[in-house]
Amino acid sequence: MAERFERHKQPWKPEELAKLRTLAAKGMALKAIAKALTRSEESVKQRAKEDGLKIARLR
Incomplete structure (x- = not known):
């Protein structure tokens, strides 16, 4: 089960x-x-996109 964020x-x-x-x-x-x-991955991804930040992808 995935971690839950409160x-x-x-x-x-x-x-x-x-x-x-x-x-x-x-x-x-x-x-x-x-x-x-x-924070959730989705939340971080969305905020980074809003701020124009690049997040590294796992290879």
């Missing part, structure tokens, strides 16, 4: 956005970023 539709805090940018710049994978931010 933070449904919570607004992004400035600290979370800064961490997202830092982790994306380091080339971390989507799954790792989502876990570090305790």
Whole structure:
């Protein structure tokens, strides 16, 4: 069973956005970023797209 996130539709805090940018710049994978931010992969992917960030894909 997939992990459940209890933070449904919570607004992004400035600290979370800064961490997202830092982790994306380091080339971390989507799954790792989502876990570090305790957000769903879909939420992280959507926010990165809104901010124009590239997230590394696992190869």
